[in-house]
Structures are given as C-alpha cells and as structure tokens.
Amino acid sequence: MPAPKKTARRSLLVTSAVLSSLALAAPAAVAAPKPSGSPSASASPSATPPASMSTVGGARLGRPGTQVNLASGVPVLPKDLSARSWIVADAESGDVLAAHNAHWRLxxxxxxxxxxxxxxxxxxxxxxxxxxxPSDLAGIGPGSSMVGIKEDETYTVHDLWLGVFLQSGNDAVHVLSAMNKGVENTVKEMNEHAEELQALDTHVVSPDGYDAEGQVSSAYDLTLIARSGMQKKDFREYASTVTAKFPGETKKGKKGKTLRKPFEIRNTNRLLAGDVDVPVYQGIAGVKNGNTTNAGATFTGVAERGGKVLLVTVMNPEKSEHNEVYKETARLFDWGFKAAGKVQPVGELVPPRGAAQASAQPGANPSGEAGGSGDGADGTAGTGSKPVAGAPVADGSSGIGTALGITGGVLVLLAGGAFLVNRRWPLPDLVRRRTRP
Structure with a gap:
C-alpha cells in the first residue's frame, strides 16, 4: 500500500495505561492489510530475502535490497554495511529514512x-x-544468558526488569512470565500485542528470544516495537541504565546471621556501556541487543542529537569482527543524523491498529490539545519523569531537544481509558547518555 501523506506520518501514538492490559492509541491512519504468507508456527527465516515482502509502511519497504532516495545534498550511505537487514527511522515523525530488506523475517x-x-x-x-x-525457571534453553536468579529467593519486579534489560536474563524473563500465568499465556499476549502494533512480520514462540522453530521478526517490526516501548517511563529507564545492583544469594554469615549481598550488573548494549573497540555513542539511550546461533547479532538503538531522535535496527551482520553489529549501527546513526531533513523518506512507521478506532471515539480532540497526562508506576508515558542520567552532548540543544524520552506530552483521554496524541511526538524529557570526552 502507498505511504500515507506527510501529515499522517506526523501523527503519532502514545501509550496509555488500561486497567489490566496495554492499550495503544494514535492518530487516524489507513490500516495496512495483513500481508499474505504471514508468520505461522511453521514459518522459519528464509536464506535470502524474498522477492516480495510485506508492504506495511510503504511499497518500497517490501522490496529486497537497499531503499534510499539519494539526491543532491544527501550524504552517501556507509559502504561497509554487511547486515542482512537494517532500517534508519525518525522516532518522532515515523519517517523511514533508509532501509535494507526491512521486512525480511529473521x-x-x-x-x-x-x-x-x-x-x-x-x-x-x-x-x-x-x-x-523451581517451576518458574523451567524450560530455559541451554546456554541462555542469565542474570543469576536463585530458587527460594525473593525479588522485586524492579529487580527482574533490570535483569531483563541489562543482562538480557532469560531467567528473569521466565520468572516474569510465570507471574503472568505462564510462558504459554505470555507468548499469546506478545503475539496479540505485535498484531496490535502492526508488527506483522513477528511470530513469538519463546518470550526470551531464544532460538525456536518459527520464531521470526524483522528490522521494521523491531523498530516499531522499540518506538512503542520508549514511550513508557519504566521502559526508558531500564533501557538507558548502564549499571545496577542485583540481589545476590542469601548466605549465612558470622554468628548465624543471614546476609544477602548484591552484585553489580552491567548493560550488554555496547553503544550504551562502551567496550574496548566501541565507544559510548553520543546521545544514545537504549534499546536492546541480542545474539543467538540462528539470529547472529541483532540490535535496535535509539539516540538523540541536535534535536533529532533516530531509531536504528541492524540484524545479523555478515562480517565476523568483534562488536560488528554496534559498529554498523553507529555508522547508520551517523548517516541518519546527517541526512535527517535532507533525504526524502522511503516509507513510514505505522501506528497501531487501534489508532483509527481511538480517533473516531466521541470526544476525541483532533488538535491533540487536552487535559490530562499520566506518569504512574505502571510505566505509562507522561511529562514528569526524570532522566536516568544526564550530561550535555557536544551540540547540546534546548527546548524540545533537551532530553530523550519520547513520552507523549499532551494527552487526550478517550473512552476506554486510552490516550491520543494527534501530532508529532513531543519530547519533554529526553534521557541523555554521558559520552566519553
């Protein structure tokens, strides 16, 4: 389907709290049809990009190969990209600035x-x-990344989410899934949520991302998902946390006293925490990395610079260099910040399926001006959250570009507890990352 008009691309969603489940709302947009050959339990990644893929977000995104509108004044794409699939998008407007096999299910x-x-x-x-x-930790795949959760120990939900985001702990995922009526129910809800987000390339089999037959997603979908997640205060906080203390195992100390000493965990996102061959990326604020036998290295990142907020997803670089997925992501970020405002987009990040229904509700204000905002402990977006860490970047900006948060700003309360923003995402509290001198 053709990409909607520019005004439609500028109308974006914010998340809201609903009593028992997440309800997303966004401005009216033409809902993309579910592509033929949608993922199923028997689907597996193809060896080469299909000749025709999903057209969610625009017809060009369904074509194999690199899609970009190079013109006078637009910088040339990096020449040393080896990823099977990647995408560069404006997190606010939803414009896809460039992509390579964006809808390839991997x-x-x-x-x-x-x-x-x-x-x-x-x-x-x-x-x-x-x-x-013991049953909470059943079914964790061999060789899984773990944060170090122990049976018979008590953890807060805050502890568990730190384990998920920083250490990519499959043990933490399984405990939270157990709290959510089990892995099977969690997988079901994840697939339903992907459907709502129009992440139609995605099929979940294991909630932790461990290799499983039929488990697929795409660079496009992962970018949609990250964009949705970054609207939540708690998601932003966890995604941008570099180090934290995690509860250790209870042991007997002197005189029979029990001790439970915490240990430090560090975010495995190398653009956020740095590594010997990868510096902290200027303006980075998350999001999530991965690495398995079938997937290779995967990464979705969000960064702000000069008032622009970009999302980049890179999947499975062919080069075997250490930290290659982060290096290619950094090069795409560099290109995106130079190209933003100059390059014509090749597609868009679509709003959720509920967008049209929400905007049609009686009382919806098409201007996006209204009364009410949320920023509660449930992780809903709002305007009052504080940055996790703050330090100005070299080209420090003010106003809308003073902190990274993608929080949703002015909200409209609609029937059913949903909120609607009918304009570009405001950025009231961008979370900045400290960069190396």
Whole structure:
C-alpha cells in the first residue's frame, strides 16, 4: 500500500495505561492489510530475502535490497554495511529514512525482549515482590544468558526488569512470565500485542528470544516495537541504565546471621556501556541487543542529537569482527543524523491498529490539545519523569531537544481509558547518555 501523506506520518501514538492490559492509541491512519504468507508456527527465516515482502509502511519497504532516495545534498550511505537487514527511522515523525530488506523475517534473538517488556511492563508495579519457585525457571534453553536468579529467593519486579534489560536474563524473563500465568499465556499476549502494533512480520514462540522453530521478526517490526516501548517511563529507564545492583544469594554469615549481598550488573548494549573497540555513542539511550546461533547479532538503538531522535535496527551482520553489529549501527546513526531533513523518506512507521478506532471515539480532540497526562508506576508515558542520567552532548540543544524520552506530552483521554496524541511526538524529557570526552 502507498505511504500515507506527510501529515499522517506526523501523527503519532502514545501509550496509555488500561486497567489490566496495554492499550495503544494514535492518530487516524489507513490500516495496512495483513500481508499474505504471514508468520505461522511453521514459518522459519528464509536464506535470502524474498522477492516480495510485506508492504506495511510503504511499497518500497517490501522490496529486497537497499531503499534510499539519494539526491543532491544527501550524504552517501556507509559502504561497509554487511547486515542482512537494517532500517534508519525518525522516532518522532515515523519517517523511514533508509532501509535494507526491512521486512525480511529473521530470527530476532533477545531484541524480542523489547516486545516482552512492552507487553508486560504495565502489568506489575515495580515494588511487587515474588519468591522464585523451581517451576518458574523451567524450560530455559541451554546456554541462555542469565542474570543469576536463585530458587527460594525473593525479588522485586524492579529487580527482574533490570535483569531483563541489562543482562538480557532469560531467567528473569521466565520468572516474569510465570507471574503472568505462564510462558504459554505470555507468548499469546506478545503475539496479540505485535498484531496490535502492526508488527506483522513477528511470530513469538519463546518470550526470551531464544532460538525456536518459527520464531521470526524483522528490522521494521523491531523498530516499531522499540518506538512503542520508549514511550513508557519504566521502559526508558531500564533501557538507558548502564549499571545496577542485583540481589545476590542469601548466605549465612558470622554468628548465624543471614546476609544477602548484591552484585553489580552491567548493560550488554555496547553503544550504551562502551567496550574496548566501541565507544559510548553520543546521545544514545537504549534499546536492546541480542545474539543467538540462528539470529547472529541483532540490535535496535535509539539516540538523540541536535534535536533529532533516530531509531536504528541492524540484524545479523555478515562480517565476523568483534562488536560488528554496534559498529554498523553507529555508522547508520551517523548517516541518519546527517541526512535527517535532507533525504526524502522511503516509507513510514505505522501506528497501531487501534489508532483509527481511538480517533473516531466521541470526544476525541483532533488538535491533540487536552487535559490530562499520566506518569504512574505502571510505566505509562507522561511529562514528569526524570532522566536516568544526564550530561550535555557536544551540540547540546534546548527546548524540545533537551532530553530523550519520547513520552507523549499532551494527552487526550478517550473512552476506554486510552490516550491520543494527534501530532508529532513531543519530547519533554529526553534521557541523555554521558559520552566519553
């Protein structure tokens, strides 16, 4: 289907809290039909990009190969990109600036944890406590990344989400899934949420992203999911946290006293935490990395610079260099910040399916001006959250570009507890990352 008009691309969603589940709303837009050959339990990634893929977000995004509108004044794309699939998008407007096999269904690895978080985060207050029983940790795949959860120990939901985001802990995912009526129910809800987001290339089999037959996503879908997640205060906080203390195992100390000493965990997102061959990326604020046998290395990142907020997803670079997925992501970010405002988009990030229904509700204000905002412990977006860490970047900006948060700003309360923003995402509290001198 053709990409909607520019005004439609400028109208974006904000998330809202609904009593028992996440309800997303956004401005009216033509809902894209579900593509033929949608993922199923028997679907697996193809060896080469199909000749015809989903056209959600625009016809060009369904074509194999690189899609970009190079013209006078537009920088040339990096020449040393080896990823099977990638996308560069404006997080505010939804414009897709460039893409390569955007809808190719590939194994997602732990980037799928973004969908897990976007689905479950609103359900449990962060101070909720849970004592781990053996069944909570059943079914974790061999060789999984773990944060170090122990049976018979008690953890808060806040602890568990730190384990998911920083250490990509499959053990933390399984405990939260157990709290959510089990893995099977969690997978069902994740697939339903992907459908609502119009992430139609995505099929979930395991909530932690562990390799499984039929488990697929795409660079386009992962970018949609990250964009949705970054509207939630808690999601932004966890995604941008570099280090944290995690509860250790209870042990007996001197004189029979029990001790539970915490240990430090560090975010495995190398653009956020840095590594020997990858510096912290200027303006980075998340989101999630992954690596499995089937998926190779995958990564979705969000960064702000000069008042622009970009999302980049890179899937499975062919080069075997250390940290190659982060290096290619950084090069695409660099290109995107130079190209933003100059390059004509090749597609758009679509709003959720509920957008048209929400905007049609009686009382919806098409101007987006209204009364009410939310920023509660349930992780809903709002305007009053504080940055996790702050430091100006080299080209520091003010006003709309003073902190990264994609929080939704002015909200309209609609029937059913949903909120609607009918304009570009405002950015009232961008979370900035400290960069190396």
């Amino acid at each position: 194994a997602p690895a732990s980037t799928l944890k973004m969908l897990f978080a976007d689905t479950l985060l609103p359900k449990f207050p962060r101070d909720t406590k849970h004592k781990v029983v």
